[in-house]
Amino acid sequence: MSQSVAERVSRVVCEVLKVKAEAVRPGARFGADLGAESIQSVELVAAFEEEFDLDMDEDEALSVQTVGDAVRYIEDCIRRQHG
């Protein structure tokens, strides 16, 4: 059974930021709660692009603050880019 967008986002966040899955809650902020440094934010966006085969707008993607917002943003990108 395929994973949901939220599950895949959670997995990518754990891999890139080296954090435990239980820390990756919808309200968790990438910087303040999960410790993402500037370069890691860029790496996270790049990893999302690869995971979901998307081309993200740099400014839009980097302005996303929380895990929940990232899920919604990615779902929106999937709708726009993959129909």
Next chain:
Amino acid sequence: MTDHPSHRLVETGGPNLLEGIFPYTEVPRIPFDGPILEVINGQVVRFDPDEAVRRDLHITDTTFRDGQQARPPYSVEQMVTVYDLLARLGGPNGVIRQTEFFLYTRNDRETIERCRALGHRYPEITGWIRADPGDFKLVRDMGLRETGMLTSCSDYHIFHKLRKDRRKAFDDYLAVVQEAIQNGVRPRCHLEDVTRADIDGFVVPFVARLMELSEPLPEELKVKVRLCDTMGYGISYPGAALPRSIPKLIHRMVHEAGVPPERLEWHGHNDFHKVHINAATCWLYGANALNASLFGFGERTGNPPLEGALIEYAGIKGHSNGADLAVITEIAEYFTRTVGATIPANYPFVGLDFNTTRAGIHADGLRRDERIYSIFDTARILRRPPQVAITDKSGADGVALWVNQHLGLTGDAQLSKIKVHKIARWVMDQYNLHGRTTAISADELAEQVRLHLPEYAAGRR
């Protein structure tokens, strides 16, 4: 307070980039709101910057004279090449009007002959001699029409260096000036140490006498006056006192001693970091000629930088009057590569890093719109596009800017920082994991581009 009409936020439909002052493709303008007022001898004196803009402001060069006193001698070949470059830099209208040479050695004289053979109208070649009557033979033999001569005017020089009193110095200088005129050579009196001199007791009487002497002479023989701020004591602030006040000194030369602006020149030194602004101040207050040296090379701390004077000229005038500012870059390359001169990396307009950023946040701005962190269109004006140097402070923004410049990608074709994240990670690891303390070289970055962006590296423009 926010109800005050002048304190209300004014929203606009788009940005107001003040392009009348910052045209970007040209040197930023130096606008004035009105006259400059100064109290001199108890009277309010009005200086009109618009009048200064209309005057025949120009630059005279001392690269081969004062500039050479600060470094090993140039070869004849080097001087001829630099003279040729100065002619191109200053353009056909003589923004760089004159340049002065020593006359004492065979090399000095050969250089003048070869420079003259190039056939440039500008910069006109003038001489520089001690105030020794015998030296006029040298000037005359070289066929020069003008020469500078030392007429030191502070008591430090008159009493302690020349071992004379004021009367003796006054008379001796005048004798040499008359000798020059009799030889058909225009004297340019270099008032050494004028910012430490007795203006009322020596400078004004001496210069007034020079002007009196000039009255019956044809224009080409009338005496010129160079105000030499030998120790860099000059002060540009309104209200400063003589002898250090530049506005007051210029005003008294023009209005009391009777020196017209076209025969008045300023020569400064940088001992107090004031050399450029002091020279430009003289332009505004009434001297037409600004004596300068390439890259500010000159005795001790140096002279006004000639390339800075040219940029100032363009800012004040609103145009460069035929001067080709891009030649500044060519001359800097010649000095560093061939002459072996050292120009500090952060030196304005020509230093290796003058338009290089290392800060990620500045690189981000440059990527979005070059105008945010570039003083003007340095690619167009100086043939030096803004650069980014990569360190741990550059971030992914800096890396993206560097990669796009390296690959020649512009506009929508530019890669985002997301696309260069592997290179940015490699850069960060050099510092965080390997303890690096030096900047990443262009070769190292190019290798990373080949590794991580091979499809772009193959098609590099």
